Amino acid sequence: MELNEHDPITRRLHALGDQPIDPEVMASHRSLMASVPVAAGRSRLRPLMAGSLLAGSLLGGMGLAAAAPGVPDAASEVAKTVLATVTLGAVDHPDHDKDKDEEAKVAEVDEDEQTPEAKAAAQAAKTAAQAAKAERKAAKAAGQPAGTHGVTRSTVGCPAGFTGNHGQYVSSVAKTPGVTEEQKTAAAQSECGKPVHAPKPAGEDNANKPATAGKSGEEHGEQGKAKSSEDPGTAVNNGQSGQSGADHRGNHPNRRAFDKVAKHGKADAGRSAGHGPTTTTVTE
């Protein structure tokens, strides 16, 4: 089928594209087109500029590389000195030495560049550091014997020179050839190697108690009061006795119960701690 057969239709179709445009619409379109900024076209200078930039950087790099051997000796010396100073300064910085021994510091200095005096000084510092280390070890060993863990122990009944704990003493006695059962029992019952406690002054427990203990009793006062009506013993034992906590600020309720046992005997303590009225107060 040829297009000529459809000439009337194609002509009518062409006519659709020949209709004039409303002058108002055309004017608005033209003003719109005139107001838009025109995008820059493709510049033919762009490749030329890129090529120039590349060639310039290549030439510059080659020039610098060629000029490097020609630097005067004086300038080279200055650069060398500055770099060496910076390197040594970094080694001697106090922050870097914080966790290092003297030998570690000495080791960081390049030995090839040391003068004989510097080498001797470094050797002396190394020796001094080793001596200080050995001295620290000896002091540590003398002040705190193995097995004591820093606790002062009794030497009553110990053999001469024994510094261990009670278990070590008993064990050493038990391992002694020919030891009898009586000797073993005596060693077990002796004071040798047992920790020595300094006698505490009266009332020290309460005086040294932290304030939070009493505060705890105060904070839980109301809750403890409710509990104490049902099971006061539990409340006292848990440190939540509301009445006693509220009445005795600054003291732990458990401590109150034990103090009461000491002052008034078991019967009173049992009443206060578990079975007695919850409004009991303790006078110190």
Next chain:
Amino acid sequence: MDNAGDAYRAFAPAVLGYLRSQRAPDPEDILGEVFLQVARDWRKFRGDDAALRRWVFSIAHNRLLDARRAASRRPSVDSSPLPERPTAETGQKLDPELLAALAALTPDQREVVVLRFVGDLPLEDVARITRRRVGAVKAMQRRALEALERALDSG
């Protein structure tokens, strides 16, 4: 052509006819958008008049797709059958029978035949704009013209 104004004078009626034949939602607005882009990118364009015509209709084709996409996203209450806009100069009406026959074609057939004869583009350019092979465009054009002939004869 020296500037975008010349291009407007030369191609704007054909582009408007193309948009109206394709039943664009608002052909005058789309025409303004098309030549706004032409004016903006005028200095980037390289080619002869044929290439310029193809470029302008490519822009029109894309703007028409955008407008249809946008119109499909919003509800439309306009159910007017066909545009019958009188021109200010002549007072002539568009060819309503032909527009009705075009409306009866499939969208692909209508696009091909409108670009080919309203836009006055060669088969190769129509194929490039619609991203089809030339043979497919030619076959579609033949079927479209036959359908139009049948519709106009029956009407």
